[in-house]
Amino acid sequence: MQFGLCLNNEGYAASLEVRKVYRVVPDDKAAVHGYICVIDESGEDYAYTNVNSEKSKNLWCKENPFSIMK
DSSP: OEEEEEOOOTTOTTTOOTTOEEEEOOOHHHHHTTEEEEEOTTSSEEEEESEETTTTEESEEOSSTTTSOO
């Protein structure tokens, strides 16, 4: 099982909380396009981009060992 740490919820305030750890759902198709699938506050899995294109802020921490854990 993998988890992702939300760093920025800009544009997704209703679905994601900053500094909250979410379960990552493996999705090869989404990953090819630069997305990460997580189970968000709705309880459903959705694909989110890792970068907010307007401000180029990372939405997910991938480099920190705590951010994606098995």
